[in-house]
Amino acid sequence: MKADPKPLEQWQVDDADRLKALFDKREPKISQSEFGSQFELGTQGMVSQYLLARRPLNIKAATAFARGLGVAVVDFSPTIAAQINEASQAAGEIPGARAVTDDDDHAEPNVEIRMVSIDVQAGVDRIILEPIDYDGGKHHVPRQWLEENDLYPAALVAVKVKGESMQPLMYEGDIAVVNTADKVRKTGGVFAMNYEGQAVIKRLLYERRDWYLASDNPEFKSVPCRGADCLVIGRVVHFTPKNFRDRL
Structure with missing residues (x-):
């Protein structure tokens, strides 16, 4: 007798929800059957x-799916x-992931990550990352810093800081880099959070x-910070001041 399939974990369900939303918005439209055939995913x-x-x-x-939808896997x-990204260190670049090369003679000193706005819903452990048109929709971080901290560019997003609550560390307009792959709570750490349906x-x-x-x-x-009213989006691992000179 065949065993029942193992139920998916919540992060896998959330991934599927985000993927379906992207599939439904794809232009031009394509049937599931045609998509599966064209991008080697099998049947409808x-x-x-x-x-x-x-x-x-x-x-x-x-x-x-990333190739067929024209998006990055991290989306x-x-x-x-x-x-x-872990696999790509040895295998080269894969759609949706970028390896951080150790070849200092050819590697650019900075790596691009996406500038986004973060949309959340109260009590829902999922995020929607909306690209924004700021500096070409990209933010640059030092390659050496990524390597030293074992960070994967595809899991990083850059967001604009809003409000005054994190002064004097961060001011409104500063750019915070969030590692969406790190959701482990650590006391004293700075995090992007879904607090009662607001990204803070x-x-x-x-x-x-x-x-x-x-x-x-x-x-x-x-x-x-309790229960479904307070959920981790990712840890803030870097930030860039909007105007450093004003703080000296």
Whole structure:
């Protein structure tokens, strides 16, 4: 007797939801059958299973979807994008992932990552990354810094800091780099969070057996970070001041 398939993990379901949204928005439109044939994903039924979270995505399927939809793998699966980057260190560039080469004679000193806005919903552990037209939609980070910190460009996004709550560390208009593959809470770390349906940047603190969202600006009070009302989007790993000279 054949065993029932193992249920997908929540991140895999979220990946499928993001993938289906991208598939539905594709222009020109294409049938699932034609898409599967053209991009070597198999039958219409196979494509449907991936889109409806009935079959887990893998690296091969994810790169095929990325190629067919004209997007990066990280647009629908930060987790698989990070896996691809690990593999691409030896195999070269794969759609949706970029290897950080050790060849200092040929490598550019900076690496491009995407500038995005982050859309979230209250109580929903998923994010929508919307590209924005700022400096060509790209932000540049030092290649050496990426290598030293074992970071994968496909899992990184750049966002504009809003508000005054993280002053004097970060000011409105600064560019924060978020590692969407790192969702492990660490007290004292600065994270992009989905707090009650709003994307915010805060410092996470663990005190009195509970988590709190804290601001570096003392005029803002800490708030409890509990359950589905407070979800990690990713850890802030780098930021670029809008105008450093004004802070000297």
